[in-house]
Amino acid sequence: MGVYAHFAERFPLAAARERIFFSRCTTIGCGGESVSVSPSDAEEAVAVLNFLKRERIPHAFLGAGANTLLPDGRHEAVLVRSDLLKGLVLSGNTLYAGAGVTGGALIRFALTHGIGGFEPFIGIPMTVGGACVMNAGVRERHLSDVALRVLAVRGGRIESFSPETCRFDEKESIFQEGIFVVGVLLRAERAPQEIIRKRCGEFLARRASLPKGHSMGCVFVNPKEMGAGQLIDRCGLKGMRCGGAFVSDKHANFIINEGTSSADVAALIDGVKAEVRKKTGIVLREEVRRLTFSADP
Numbered sequence: 447m448g449v450y451a452h453f454a455e456r457f458p459l460a461a462a463r464e465r466i467f468f469s470r471c472t473t474i475g476c477g478g479e480s481v482s483v484s485p486s487d488a489e490e491a492v493a494v495l496n497f498l499k500r501e502r503i504p505h506a507f508l509g510a511g512a513n514t515l516l517p518d519g520r521h522e523a524v525l526v527r528s529d530l531l532k533g534l535v536l537s538g539n540t541l542y543a544g545a546g547v548t549g550g551a552l553i554r555f556a557l558t559h560g561i562g563g564f565e566p567f568i569g570i571p572m573t574v575g576g577a578c579v580m581n582a583g584v585r586e587r588h589l590s591d592v593a594l595r596v597l598a599v600r601g602g603r604i605e606s607f608s609p610e611t612c613r614f615d616e617k618e619s620i621f622q623e624g625i626f627v628v629g630v631l632l633r634a635e636r637a638p639q640e641i642i643r644k645r646c647g648e649f650l651a652r653r654a655s656l657p658k659g660h661s662m663g664c665v666f667v668n669p670k671e672m673g674a675g676q677l678i679d680r681c682g683l684k685g686m687r688c689g690g691a692f693v694s695d696k697h698a699n700f701i702i703n704e705g706t707s708s709a710d711v712a713a714l715i716d717g718v719k720a721e722v723r724k725k726t727g728i729v730l731r732e733e734v735r736r737l738t739f740s741a742d743p
């Protein structure tokens with residue numbers, strides 16, 4: 447029996463189950479397909495993950511798919527999505543945001559309720575869960591600067607992680623070790639709406655120069671020597687191409703997909719890395735996540 451039938455017939459809960467095309471749920475816009483499931487609360491997330499582990503069904507986690515390359519082909523596997531975990535609860539100086547809350551929804555909620563501090567995240571394509579896993583942000587502020595607690599599923603039960611136990615670092619956190627984030631308790635700073643609006647405008651303006659088109663944002667973490675984009679540019683790799691994927695002329699740390707396969711995108715990433723290493727000796731670290739399905743992700 448295929449995974450879809452197995453999952454659809456035997457899974458006892460109400461969480462949505464459907465086939466999902468990776469080209470439609472990632473910003474890079476390529477890849478194959480699998481089954482997806484979207485738990486609607488923390489208990490359901492625990493039950494889904496316990497079921498997948500017990501049945502040894504390969505699976506992986508997905509938020510807004512903005513930093514993620516999913517494989518080509520049809521997969522007998524389950525993509526666990528956070529898109530139904532959308533709660534936003536303000537209580538005094540804290541704001542609970544479900545893992546599936548998008549960056550846009552977070553900013554709109556904050557503006558409506560006079561909560562400042564999230565403006566630096568404006569324009570970053572993200573869910574709160576994905577941003578937590580990647581410790582997303584800009585120079586001034588990262589998710590780790592505003593996270594007070596993270597609610598996540600580990601070892602078959604819900605755990606509350608203090609910031610010290612999250613192992614936040616540059617584009618890193620403990621949640622990359624197969625721990626499913628359910629929601630994040632964020633610091634809520636009161637601020638006048640006109641100030642929030644002004645700061646949002648300023649941060650958004652800074653993003654106007656980023657390349658347009660299907661991408662995953664920055665592909666590589668900046669090495670200590672210089673910005674990864676500058677390094678790739680100096681190596682003469684702007685415009686380097688593999689099938690329909692190419693290194694952006696505008697920002698060399700972006701790869702743009704003009705209708706190609708994930709294999710081409712992956713080959714281009716490997717090619718850029720190899721060229722930079724050959725020309726400078728610097729080994730670039732990938733920021734983007736190449737997702738694979740595993741019964742124990």
Ligand SMILES: Cc1cc2nc3c(=O)[nH]c(=O)nc-3n(C[C@H](O)[C@H](O)[C@H](O)COP(=O)(O)OP(=O)(O)OC[C@H]3O[C@@H](n4cnc5c(N)ncnc54)[C@H](O)[C@@H]3O)c2cc1C
Pocket residue numbers: 473506507508509510511512513514528545570571572573574575576577578579580581582583584621625626627628656661662663664735737
């Ligand atoms: C145009 C563009 C601009 C960008 N600009 C920035 C920027 O300025 N700063 C920045 O930091 N990033 C930037 N990014 C990258 C991206 O937006 C961030 O990394 C963001 O945090 C990804 O969130 P997501 O929900 O899309 O995560 P996804 O891409 O869906 O997932 C990222 C990783 O987290 C895992 N994951 C997702 N949700 C969960 C969950 N609930 N529990 C456990 N694991 C999970 C996935 O398996 C994957 O390993 C940009 C991307 C694009 C396309």
